[in-house]
Amino acid sequence: MPLFDKAAGKPRNLTHRELADLIAWPDAKALFAAAYAVKVRETGKKVSFRGLIEAGNICEKDCYYCGIRKSNANVNRYRMDAGEIVREAEWAFKAGYGSLVIQSGELTGAANAAFFEDVLGRIHAFGGDAFGVTLSLGEQTEETYRRWREAGAHRYLLRIETSNRELYAKLHPHDHSWEARRDCLRALRRCGYQVGTGVMCGLPGQTFDDLASDIEFFAAEDVDMIGMGPYIPHADTPLGKDAEWTAEKQKERFELGLRMIAATRLYLHDVNIAAATALQALDPEGREKGLLAGANVVMPNITDTRFRADYQLYANKPCLDENSTLCRECLKRRIASTGEEILWNRRGDSPHFGKKNAK
Numbered sequence: 423m424p425l426f427d428k429a430a431g432k433p434r435n436l437t438h439r440e441l442a443d444l445i446a447w448p449d450a451k452a453l454f455a456a457a458y459a460v461k462v463r464e465t466g467k468k469v470s471f472r473g474l475i476e477a478g479n480i481c482e483k484d485c486y487y488c489g490i491r492k493s494n495a496n497v498n499r500y501r502m503d504a505g506e507i508v509r510e511a512e513w514a515f516k517a518g519y520g521s522l523v524i525q526s527g528e529l530t531g532a533a534n535a536a537f538f539e540d541v542l543g544r545i546h547a548f549g550g551d552a553f554g555v556t557l558s559l560g561e562q563t564e565e566t567y568r569r570w571r572e573a574g575a576h577r578y579l580l581r582i583e584t585s586n587r588e589l590y591a592k593l594h595p596h597d598h599s600w601e602a603r604r605d606c607l608r609a610l611r612r613c614g615y616q617v618g619t620g621v622m623c624g625l626p627g628q629t630f631d632d633l634a635s636d637i638e639f640f641a642a643e644d645v646d647m648i649g650m651g652p653y654i655p656h657a658d659t660p661l662g663k664d665a666e667w668t669a670e671k672q673k674e675r676f677e678l679g680l681r682m683i684a685a686t687r688l689y690l691h692d693v694n695i696a697a698a699t700a701l702q703a704l705d706p707e708g709r710e711k712g713l714l715a716g717a718n719v720v721m722p723n724i725t726d727t728r729f730r731a732d733y734q735l736y737a738n739k740p741c742l743d744e745n746s747t748l749c750r751e752c753l754k755r756r757i758a759s760t761g762e763e764i765l766w767n768r769r770g771d772s773p774h775f776g777k778k779n780a781k
């Protein structure tokens with residue numbers, strides 16, 4: 423197919439229209455196969471694991487789509503203590519995961535900065551730089567980002583959510599700023615992180631043009647990693663409370679998530695792309711299908727099961743009561759079924775970041 427060949431030939435080789443056409447390509451299977459071929463060429467038939475710790479659900483922000491937004495009074499709030507986070511990190515290290523993601527609701531201020539600085543120092547003490555640490559703790563000052571980088575974090579994931587500023591304004595209260603979020607991505611780059619961003623796909627009012635612009639945004643900001651996934655309504659949120667959610671919609675939304683992974687792989691080639699947990703919430707084989715559409719990273723949840731039900735960003739979150747060991751075994755089987763090999767005990771850094779630094 424000429425458009426696939428053009429995209430696969432060189433990164434960023436499509437016009438805006440071509441990119442939008444690619445996302446909406448009529449033959450989804452052919453799109454996924456073309457993206458998978460580029461993934462195999464760029465990163466091999468290999469998958470990196472990141473153990474995901476959901477460190478707390480207390481959030482200062484009020485994003486209209488998110489189940490743990492501060493105004494949702496139906497959430498039982500928790501925050502893990504430092505020892506708990508470090509214990510789970512050590513489990514992931516010993517289980518051979520090679521990397522970790524610490525995610526939580528957004529908290530700012532000096533005490534929060536010091537808390538994670540301490541956690542990072544303790545993780546670095548046993549993992550050193552051989553154990554990759556990704557943070558996803560929201561918008562912070564450049565000073566805080568720098569402190570966390572110096573304490574041992576290597577990567578940071580901050581989704582822009584949508585590159586369309588008008589759409590962003592409809593999804594967030596007035597005091598949430600798209601520009602501030604974009605500037606955080608730039609501050610992270612200055613601090614030396616591998617920088618990740620992403621969007622939700624299937625947001626109300628979002629078009630294929632918007633999604634093409636999202637991928638162009640990833641390119642313009644020259645990010646190293648992408649973590650994106652389908653938007654899934656949550657009944658206790660302003661955006662999700664009246665959402666019509668049918669089996670048909672769920673199927674469509676899932677496929678859109680895969681289409682975005684595939685188009686991003688075909689456009690950017692050498693970035694790390696995660697098969698988001700939200701994919702698995704929509705399809706029991708969601709993550710495997712994500713890998714076969716061009717993703718190369720999976721983030722098994724290693725959070726203690728007693729916290730998992732309280733970290734519900736959207737409906738039908740998977741693996742709520744499956745402990746980390748079971749989760750590891752289940753994923754091993756699932757990944758084997760795709761013919762992909764797990765990169766045990768490796769950080770699995772973004773090839774794009776490596777190439778930039780080698781220059």
Ligand code: SAM
Binds near residue numbers: 559656700
């Ligand atoms: N608080 C940090 C932040 O917002 O960057 C990190 C945690 S936040 C829960 C991680 C991501 O969850 C957000 O960037 C957003 O894209 C995603 N998310 C929130 N609500 C969602 C929903 N209803 N469906 C799908 N993804 C959702």
Ligand code: SF4
Binds near residue numbers: 560
């Ligand atoms: Fe808080 Fe992140 Fe949810 Fe927004 S998406 S409400 S910042 S946890």
